[in-house]
Structure formats: structure tokens, C-alpha cells
Amino acid sequence: MAEAAVTQARVRLADREGFLAWIFLTPTVVYVVALVAIPFGLAIAFAFSDVTAGDPSYDWVGLRNFERVFDDPVFWRSLWNTLIFTGISMFFIVVFGKVLANILVADFRGKWVVRFLVLLSWTTPVALSSVSWLWLLHSIYSPVDWVFRELGFIETNTYWLGRPNLAMASVIAVHVWRLVPLAAVIMMVGLLSIPTDLNEAAKIDGAGYWRRMFEITIPLTFPLIAVSALFGAIFTFTDMAVVYILTRGGPTNSTQVLASWSFLRGIGGGDIGQGAVIALFLFPLLLAAAVLILRAVRRVETI
Structure with missing residues (x-):
């Protein structure tokens, strides 16, 4: 009888949704x-202190670190570069991700091999892929320059990472190359969930490819498009690996972003307080991007 009572109590406990919710949410x-x-x-605490790599003792300094950061022209350059880097990257990630998703859901021979090859750029460690691009864009031995010279497009080396505008374009291109597969996979799930009856009915009614795209496909997959944009914004705002490996923020801080400048000031320069202040500016940018995208998704769902 006692064992039966214990077993029954366990069953009742396992059926309580509130209890199970906390068990699964705890990790x-x-x-x-x-x-x-x-x-x-810790970042908030360090932002109001004079903690450095050489002196880890904590002393309250108020807003002195914020004042020093605001007086730093590289910070404002990094903030502007972060906005440009994120805005352009997100646009191309969403557009190319949508195009690639349409290709991946098409029925053709060898599509599983193509899907595997597309995902390689995402699954490859960022350090390894960035080092590969560092070699491809080398100022002297660049294979890209060699191909362009053979085709007659250029006569001398382009110096992709040595000129400010080209360096920023190169960093954006590499970052987009990394994140497009992730966006494509997310959007591909949305495309596969669209009932085939809708597209077939639209074809019978005489709707062309572009009309079906803008009146059926995009509205039905917009929530997943927004999710891919959200992930792209988060990864772009917080990413410093591509910038650090390719350019170290150069030339002349033309590709410096908040994440890389925070690392260089806080870890490379040893000024933990200023590095924490710079890093804190990523939070409101990420929060604003997340709120805008989630509100857009909610608006579409209520239509």
C-alpha cells in the first residue's frame, strides 16, 4: 500500500504542468x-570604477569613464561603423538568405549535397574562415586579385584590406557570407510549411512568380524572416572576430566597431573600465533592434 501511494504521488507530481515547467526552465x-x-x-560595476589590468582594486570613479569615452573620437567612429556594418549586413543577409532559401527548397538532383556545402560556411569556426579570407584578400598574394588581373578587370593589386572603403566592404562581405546560410535555413523552414494548395490555386488563377512571391510567400514567411533578421542583428552587433582577424579595426580605425574597440581598450589596452563602458552601448542597440523586429512580427500575426 505504501509503495502504491508513493507511485501515485509521483504520477500526480509528473502531471502538474507548473512543476514540470520550472523543472525544464531551471537549466x-x-x-x-x-x-x-x-x-x-560586472560590466556595469566596472564602468563606474578605475579597474585596470595592472591594478584590479575597485575604486568608485562615478561618470569619469563615460566622459573619457565620449571625448574619444574613435568611440564615435566605432559607433557609426557599427550602425553601418549592421544595417548593410542585415539587408544583404535577409535578401540573399531569401534567395538561397528558394534555391534550397527547389526540387533538383543533388540538392542535399548543395545544402551540405551551403552550411559549411556557417559550421566552419569563425577564426578558421576569417583566416582563409585574410589570405584570399592578401595585399600581395591575393588569389582574388590574380583572378581579376587574368580577366583584365584590374592591372595592379587592389589592397582590399588596406583602403578604408574597401576594408569595410570586405569585412561586410565576409560577415554576410558567414550568416547567409543560417538565415537561409531559418527561411527554408517557413517555405516548406506553406501549403502547396495555395501556390497551386494561385497558379490556376493566373498569378505569376513575382505576384505569388509578394502576396503569398513573403507574408506567410515574414515572421521567420524577422527571426532571421533578429539573429543577424544580434550576431552582427556583437561580432568582433571578423573585424579583429581581417583588419584589427584598421586602416586608421576605419573598420573599428564597438565590440572590437571595447576588446582593444579593455583587454588589449588594459583599461577595464573604459572597455566596459563601450561594451554597455551594445545593449540599447540590441534591445532596440529586438523590440522593433518582434513588434513587426506581432503586427503581422494580428493582421
């Missing part, structure tokens, strides 16, 4: 608190 909450909340709290 996620612990993970977020340990890797997000605690570092974020």
Missing part, C-alpha cells in the same frame, strides 16, 4: 544568469 535560467546576467552586472 535555461541558470545558464542565462551565469553567462549573461552576471557578466552584464
